[in-house]
Amino acid sequence: xxxxxxxxxxxxxxxxxxxxxxxxxxxxxxxxxxxxxxxxxxxxxxxxxxxxxxxxxxxxxxxxxxxxxxxxxxxxxxxxxxxxxxxxxxxxxxxxxxxxxxxxxxxxxxxxxxxxxxxxxxxxxxxxxxxxxxxxxxxxxxxxxxxxxxxxxxxxxxxxxxxxxxxxxxxxxxxxxxxxxxxxxxxxxxxxxxxxxxxxxxxxxxxxxxxxxxxxxxxxxxxxxxx
Amino acid sequence: xxxxxxxxxxxxxxxxxxxxxxxxxxxxxxxxxxxxxxxxxxxxxxxxxxxxxxxxxxxxxxxxxxxxxxxxxxxxxxxxxxxxxxxxxxxxxxxxxxxxxxxxxxxxxxxxxxxxxxxxxxxxxxxxxxxxxxxxxxxxxxxxxxxxxxxxxxxxxxxxxxxxxxxxxxxxxxxxxxxxxxxxxxxxxxxxxxxxxxxxxxxxxxxxxxxxxxxxxxxxxxxxxxxxxxxxxxxxxxxxxxxxxxxxxxxxxxxxxxxxxxxxxxxxxxxxxxxxxxxxxxxxxxxxxxxxxxxxxxxxxxxxxxxxxxxxxxxxxxxxxxxxxxxxxxxxxxxxxxxxxxxxxxxxxxxxxxxxxxxxxxxxxxxxxxxxxxxxxxxxxxxxxxxxxxxxxxxxxxxxxxxxxxxxxxx
Numbered sequence: 353x354x355x356x357x358x359x360x361x362x363x364x365x366x367x368x369x370x371x372x373x374x375x376x377x378x379x380x381x382x383x384x385x386x387x388x389x390x391x392x393x394x395x396x397x398x399x400x401x402x403x404x405x406x407x408x409x410x411x412x413x414x415x416x417x418x419x420x421x422x423x424x425x426x427x428x429x430x431x432x433x434x435x436x437x438x439x440x441x442x443x444x445x446x447x448x449x450x451x452x453x454x455x456x457x458x459x460x461x462x463x464x465x466x467x468x469x470x471x472x473x474x475x476x477x478x479x480x481x482x483x484x485x486x487x488x489x490x491x492x493x494x495x496x497x498x499x500x501x502x503x504x505x506x507x508x509x510x511x512x513x514x515x516x517x518x519x520x521x522x523x524x525x526x527x528x529x530x531x532x533x534x535x536x537x538x539x540x541x542x543x544x545x546x547x548x549x550x551x552x553x554x555x556x557x558x559x560x561x562x563x564x565x566x567x568x569x570x571x572x573x574x575x576x577x578x579x
Numbered sequence: 580x581x582x583x584x585x586x587x588x589x590x591x592x593x594x595x596x597x598x599x600x601x602x603x604x605x606x607x608x609x610x611x612x613x614x615x616x617x618x619x620x621x622x623x624x625x626x627x628x629x630x631x632x633x634x635x636x637x638x639x640x641x642x643x644x645x646x647x648x649x650x651x652x653x654x655x656x657x658x659x660x661x662x663x664x665x666x667x668x669x670x671x672x673x674x675x676x677x678x679x680x681x682x683x684x685x686x687x688x689x690x691x692x693x694x695x696x697x698x699x700x701x702x703x704x705x706x707x708x709x710x711x712x713x714x715x716x717x718x719x720x721x722x723x724x725x726x727x728x729x730x731x732x733x734x735x736x737x738x739x740x741x742x743x744x745x746x747x748x749x750x751x752x753x754x755x756x757x758x759x760x761x762x763x764x765x766x767x768x769x770x771x772x773x774x775x776x777x778x779x780x781x782x783x784x785x786x787x788x789x790x791x792x793x794x795x796x797x798x799x800x801x802x803x804x805x806x807x808x809x810x811x812x813x814x815x816x817x818x819x820x821x822x823x824x825x826x827x828x829x830x831x832x833x834x835x836x837x838x839x840x841x842x843x844x845x846x847x848x849x850x851x852x853x854x855x856x857x858x859x860x861x862x863x864x865x866x867x868x869x870x871x872x873x874x875x876x877x878x879x880x881x882x883x884x885x886x887x888x889x890x891x892x893x894x895x896x897x898x899x900x901x902x903x904x905x906x907x908x909x910x911x912x913x914x915x916x917x918x919x920x921x922x923x924x925x926x927x928x929x930x931x932x933x934x935x936x937x938x939x940x941x942x943x944x945x946x947x948x949x950x951x952x953x954x955x956x957x958x959x960x961x962x963x964x965x966x967x968x969x970x971x972x973x974x975x976x977x978x979x980x981x982x983x984x985x986x987x988x989x990x
Binding site for chain 2: 361362363364365467478481482487489490499502506509510515519522523526527529530533
């Protein structure tokens with residue numbers, strides 16, 4: 353397993369060249385995605401705890417609700433990211449007359465989540481470093497939406513929170529590029545495309561996603577109800 | 580004695596008869612004179628000079644039927660009236676020459692009023708009113724009422740006149756422990772009539788203009804002897820001063836007054852509401868600063884309409900320019916929240932305003948330090964280490980991907 357992981361990270365071409373010969377198997381890719389989901393859930397719990405503290409004065413059970421919502425949301429989000437990403441690659445590759453089943457695409461794209469796991473771990477360490485510095489505003493009542501909006505905005509504009517957001521975004525982009533490199537070979541083999549078409553298929557949505565991430569991180573924050 | 584004409588009587592008998600008649604007449608005159616000098620109850624009727632020529636039984640029936648003094652009891656220096664009413668209880672009219680009142684101590688102010696009176700018919704009454712001045716010390720005096728008849732004789736009647744300087748007392752029955760500026764307080768005065776007679780037309784009024792006092796005066800028509808009455812005044816002072824209460828009253832026709840000074844000195848009401856602000860925390864709130872804290876009523880009275888706000892030079896902004904707490908009962912507390920612009924100075928006043936039960940507004944201000952909220956804690960603790968780590972990671976990933984690319988380029 354360890355050797356496979358190293359091969360995926362360092363020699364994805366050779367790995368998928370061998371893997372395409374074996375039968376489709378989603379268990380291992382799902383395991384990687386699940387691990388990524390768990391780490392993402394832990395990360396989400398850390399962030400959600402801040403929101404829970406923010407609303408704790410207004411409602412005693414609000415903190416726990418936000419934490420559970422963050423954990424479940426982060427895990428499901430990673431799984432959806434896998435499914436939607438694979439679907440996008442599958443659809444784009446159809447433009448290049450790609451062949452191969454969706455399950456194979458899903459399987460190979462799942463292997464590309466290993467860099468995502470590493471990136472999530474580093475982001476989690478960064479969160480542990482930054483989150484104690486965040487000053488959490490207190491919302492004492494849910495009756496005024498403006499107060500809630502201002503509190504969320506205040507949290508998102510906290511200097512430590514802003515720093516964490518930027519660092520996490522850069523780390524995510526770095527490891528997304530690494531994953532994209534793996535996905536290029538994955539689509540190359542899974543959809544039986546040329547390397548050029550595989551590059552286009554993968555880099556087109558990935559580039560758009562990276563630009564979007566950079567935009568919301570450094571230009572504007574799309575906080576709920578914020579500005 | 581019955582006399583019979585008898586021609587047969589001798590001259591001696593006629594002489595004895597004349598002597599007897601003369602003696603009888605003399606006794607009759609003596610008896611009449613004695614009757615004329617006999618005192619009737621309350622009055623003395625005496626014959627005039629020994630030269631009275633005829634006896635008039637009518638005037639002996641003139642008596643004093645009523646005596647009225649106003650005031651009933653005089654104070655030293657008081658003027659008043661003495662009304663003596665006489666009644667002719669006889670069957671004939673009596674002519675009265677003059678009536679007067681005299682005393683060596685009591686001054687008669689209306690000396691010539693009854694120099695010529697006239698007749699008083701049978702069964703009639705006639706009042707004689709004299710104005711006197713009792714410029715004498717305490718004591719009981721007996722000025723004499725004298726009635727001089729036309730024909731002969733006098734009627735003298737001593738009138739009891741009491742002079743007593745018993746006071747009418749104005750005192751403070753109840754007042755608050757302390758007076759507070761602008762707060763309505765109830766002061767209860769008491770007016771006691773310790774005189775022997777009733778006083779009338781009593782007016783109690785405060786002699787001050789710059790203090791709101793309700794009512795402005797209290798009027799009592801009559802206050803009987805030994806009676807007391809409470810006089811409540813609602814006083815809303817603004818500045819420390821002395822309020823001089825004056826009770827003016829009539830003792831007969833004489834105006835008297837008593838005074839009472841009520842000092843108004845301000846001090847802290849020991850039972851008043853006492854909102855205390857504590858637990859002040861300032862945190863950044865977006866581009867603004869949020870100030871939170873608690874306000875506790877540590878007094879013994881309700882604090883009503885409590886509001887918390889920031890004062891100049893703080894710049895309040897929405898959503899909590901002002902925080903309305905409302906009613907705070909003793910020992911109750913409430914949290915408050917204010918938002919101000921981050922352009923506000925480091926020291927901002929927090930003003931708490933409340934009302935007492937009379938609607939008087941009180942304010943209290945404390946200073947809050949918001950400098951910590953203006954210097955975000957996170958900035959000082961963040962470092963470049965995470966970014967260095969990110970850079971190393973980026974380089975490492977770049978090397979991995981570059982190695983793969985170079986390896987792929989090799990044939």
